[in-house]
Amino acid sequence: FIIDPQSGEVRAHREFDREERATYTLMVEATDDGAANRLSSTAEITIEVEDENDNSPFFPFPYMLARVFEGSPIGTHVFTVPATDLDSGVNAEVTHSLLSMEPAEIKFHLDPATGDITVAGSLDYEIPLHRLYTLTL
Numbered sequence: 001f002i003i004d005p006q007s008g009e010v011r012a013h014r015e016f017d018r019e020e021r022a023t024y025t026l027m028v029e030a031t032d033d034g035a036a037n038r039l040s041s042t043a044e045i046t047i048e049v050e051d052e053n054d055n056s057p058f059f060p061f062p063y064m065l066a067r068v069f070e071g072s073p074i075g076t077h078v079f080t081v082p083a084t085d086l087d088s089g090v091n092a093e094v095t096h097s098l099l100s101m102e103p104a105e106i107k108f109h110l111d112p113a114t115g116d117i118t119v120a121g122s123l124d125y126e127i128p129l130h131r132l133y134t135l136t137l
Contacts, residue, residue: 001026010045018049019086053091057083059137066117070125074118078108081115081137100136103129110137 001024002011010026024047031040059082066079085092096115101108109120117135125131 003028010047016049017054018051018088019055021049023048051088051091053087055086055091057085057094059083068119068123070123072119072123074120074122076119078117078119081110081117083115083137096137098135098137100134102134105129107133108135110135 002013003009004011008028008030010028026045026047027042028045029040029042031038064079064081068076068078072078081096083094083096085094094115095112096110097112098108098110105121107119107121107123109118110116111118
């Protein structure tokens with residue numbers, strides 16, 4: 001930080017990244033120009049770096065495997081997709097969406113807020129197309 005000695009204006013001499021450091025604490029001193037007896041005072045200033053939406057959400061693994069038993073009732077929890085965003089506040093809120101499902105029959109539901117995948121249709125292992133589903137998020 002740079003402090004203008006005349007105006008007291010505090011300026012940054014570089015860009016900040018909240019994910020590296022979220023707060024800074026400065027001790028500043030103001031001194032008068034008294035000829036016989038110079039007086040001063042100090043103050044502590046805490047600067048909080050606000051978040052900028054500069055990080056994309058990410059998954060810890062590019063491929064994930066989940067298993068569920070055939071005949072599981074609708075609503076059975078299968079898996080929670082672990083998506084993370086390093087930003088904070090609303091910038092860190094992640095919305096999940098299902099881009100495709102193979103085969104295309106609606107057999108699973110993805111909760112956009114939580115990333116929970118649940119059974120949404122009947123599953124039958126004896127039908128070859130019902131043995132393996134690929135969900136793309």
